[in-house]
Amino acid sequence: MAHHKTKILAMIGMLILMDGCSWFKKKGRGNQAAPRKPKSADIRSGDDGEPGLSHRANVRFKKIFLLRNDYARALQLPPNQLCVEAGKDCLENYNIVLGGVDANLMLYERIEKPVPTSPIAIERVALQACARRVDLDFGGGSPLIFTRIPASSTNFTDAHKDAVQRLYRNFLQRDPTDGDYAGHEKLLDSVSSMVSGNEIGKTWAKSACWMVATQLESVLY
Amino acid sequence: MSRSKKNSKNHKRSGLDRREVLTQGLILAMGPLLWSPRRLLAAETATDDRRFLIVMHGSGGASIIDSFMALSSNEVRSAGGDANQLNCYEPAQLVSFSDSPLRAVNYQGTIAVLGNLKVQGAQDAFVRKHKQDMMVVTTESTSVTHTTAQKRSVTGNEAWSGRTIQEVVAASYGKGLPLANLLLGQGGFVEHGIDSSLPGFAKGILVNEPATWSKGLSSAYGIDEAPSEEVMAVAREIRDQMLDAPSAFYRTFKESPVMRDWIRARSDTRDLFERSKLAAGLDISSGNANAIELMRVFPDYTWDPYEAQAILACMAITQGTTCTVTLGPSFTVVSKGGLSETRNPPIGFDFSHASHRGVQSLMWTRMLSITDRMIGFLKSKEYPRGGSYWDRSLAYFATDFGRSKIRPGAADVFASGHHLNNGVLVISPMANGNKVLGGIDPKTALTYGFDPASGRPDTGRKTEEKDLFAGLLQAMNINTSAVHGAPDMRAMRRR
Secondary structure (H helix, E strand, O other), rough: OOOHHHHHHHHHHHHHHHHHHHHHHHHHOHHHHHHOOOHHHHHHHHOOOOOOOOOOOOOOEHHHHHHHHHHHHHHHOHHHOOOOOOOOEEEHHHHHOOOOOOOOOOOOOOOOOOOOOOOHHHHHHHHHHHHHHHHHHOOOOOOOOOOOOOOOOOOOEEEEHHHHHHHHHHHHHHOOOOOHHHHHHHHHHHHOOOOOHHHHHHHHHHHHHHHHOOOOOHHOO | OOOOHHOOOOOOOOOOOOHHHHHHHHHHHHOOOOOOHHHHHHHHHOOOOOOOEEEEEEEOOOOHOOOOOOHHHHHHHOOOOOOEOOOEEOOHHEEOOOOOOEEEOOEEEEEEHHOOOOEEEOHHHHHHOOOOOOOEEEEEEOOOHHHHHHHHHOOOOOOOOOOOHHHHHHHHHOOOOOOOEEEOOOOOOHHHHHHHOOOOOOOEEEEOOOOOHHHHOOOOOOOOOOOOHHHHHHHHHHHHHHHOOOOOHHHHHHHOOOHHHHHHHHHHHHHHHHHOOOOHHOOOOOOOOOHHHHHHHOOOOOOOOHHHHHHHHHHHHHHHEOEEEEEEOOOOOOEEEOOHHEOOOOOOOOHHHHOOHHHHHHHHHHHHHHHHHHHHHHHEEEEEOOOOOHEEEEEEOOOOOOOEOOOOOOOOOOOOOEEOEEEEEEEEEEEEOEEOOOOEEOOOOOOEEOOOOOOOOEOOOOOOOOHHHHHHHHOOOOOOOOOOOOOOOOOHOOO
C-alpha cells in the first residue's frame, strides 16, 4: 500500500514540476506571451496603424481561374472577354505561367510559385480588361465605375474620388487610404502633362484601373 | 535572426523618414537574387563561346529499328531468325548507303484507322543530306510509362542531382541570356528538374502557345488601346512607390518569398525584357523582320504548332536569347482538314499501337522535315564569333522508349507495344557523325551497346540513360564529373 502511495506522490510531483516548467517558459517570453493584437482590422481598414510583420506568410499568387473571376467581378465584364488576342481569350495564351494546366501538353501540375513572366502576363491581362471597362464607361450608356469623369479636367474631382473608391472596393474589398487617393491624384497630374485635352480623363481612368488591378494586394493573397 | 533582434532593428528604423524606410524595404525585398537579370546582363559578354542544345522529342516511342537501324528480312533469315515474326523490312523498303552505316526506311502504305491516310516515307533524302552529322546511339531505358520515360530521357534517370539536360546546358551556357531554357514541347520532356541548387536563370520557361506566347513578354506590346509608354512608366512608379510600398498588405507579408519573386519579376525581369524588346523580336508576325524568313520556311505555323515551335526556337537561338530549346510533335491531333489529311495522329508515335509502320513512317518524316529546315536556317546564320549557329548546335532526338520487336505472320500492317530497347538519333557537327554506336542482333532485333572509348560494338554492354546523358553533355564541351558513375563517352564526340 505504502508503495502505491509513494508512486502516486511521485507522479503528482512530476506533474507539478512540468507545470512549473511551462510557467517559467511562458514567463521567459516576456511580452511575447501576451496575446497579439489582431492586425486584420488594420489591414482591412487601411489606416495608418503599423501592421504586424508576418514571419510565416504563406502568400500565393492568383492562378488563372481565380484571377479571371476576380477581374471579371471587379470590372463587371464577362469572364471570357477580359482580353482577346489572336481571336481568343488571351488568358489561354499564358495559361501555364498563370498557374493553369494543359492536358494536351500532358502538363497536369500547376506552378505554385510565380515564374518571371507571371507578373508580366497579369499586367497585360489587366491592361486590356481595364481598357475594355473604360471604353464601355466612356462610351455612353450606364457607366459602372468611371461615372461623370470629365474628359479634359486636370483637377482631381469628386468623380475621380468616387471612381477610385469603386476600384478599391471592387478589387480589394476595402476603401482607399488617404495615401491611395494621393497616388491617384498624382497620376492625374502626370497624365495631364503628357496627353492632349480630351484624352486626359480616359487615359487616367485606364492607368488608375491598371494600378489597382496589378497591386500586390490584388494579385497575391 | 532572433525576434528580439528584429524588433530592435525596426525600432531603430523609426527615426528614419517613412518613405526612406519603405524604399529600403522594397530594395531589400528585391535583393541580390539568383536570377537577377541585371546582374546577368552585366555578365553576358563574358560567355560568348556558347553551344546550343535542341531537344527534338519524339513523343510516344520513336523506334530506331523503323529508321536508321532497320533490319532487312534477308539479314534476319541469314542469321537464323524468323523474318515472319520479327519487325524487319523487305529489301525494297530499305535504303542502305555505301559510305554510311546508317539505314533509311522508305515505307509506303496507308493508315486505315486514319481514313486510309497515305504515307510516303522518304528517310533516305535526309540521310543523304545530313549523314556526316548523324550519330545513332543504341539505348536501354528503364521505364515504359510515357511521362516517366520521357523525364528520364532528359535527366539520364536523375544522373545529375535530378537536373534535366536542358538545365545543365542552360546553367553552363545560359548566363546572361533572358530566356536561357525555352521549353516549347510537352510531357515529361519539358518537366523541371528537382535540383534546388540550380541557378534560377537555367530553369525552363514553358510555352504553351508558341504562335502567340511571345506577346506575354511585354506588359503592353501590341495592345492598341494601351496608354503611351511614358504614361505607363509613371503609373508603374506610382503603383510601386505610393500604393504598394506603404500598404498594410506589403508591410505584413514582405518577407514572403513569393512576394519577393513577384516584385523582382515585375521590375528587373520586365525591364530586361522591355529593353531587349523581346516581345517584338520574337513575335511571329509579318511586322517582325526576324520572323518573315522563318514564316516562309515554316508556312503552316498558323495551324501546326510544331512549325510555330520551330520558328520560335530558331528566332530564340539566333537572336541571342536562348541556348536550349525543346520542341516536338505533341499527343494532339493536327490536321488542316479531315482525317485523311492528318499530319499528327492522336498520341503521336504512340499511335503505333494501332498501326505501327504507317505511324512510325509518318512521324519520322514529320520530325525529319522540321529538323532539316531548322538545320538549313541555323547554317545560314553566322554566329558572332564566326562559323554558323549550326556549327555550335546539337539536336538530340529524345524519345520515351522503343517499340516491341515482333509482328504476326509477316504482316506489313500490325500493332506494337512499348519496349525498353531502342536507340536515339543525335545530329550535330560536334557529334561523332556518320556512325552507329552499338549494333543490332538480327535474330531478335534487339540493339546492344558499345565501348565508350572506341565506339566498338559490344554485345555485352547496354547504353544506360546516364551514359547517354553524359555523352551528350561531353559532346557539348560540358564537364560531367557531377554525373556519378558515368564513363567518358569519347566515342560520342567528333573531337
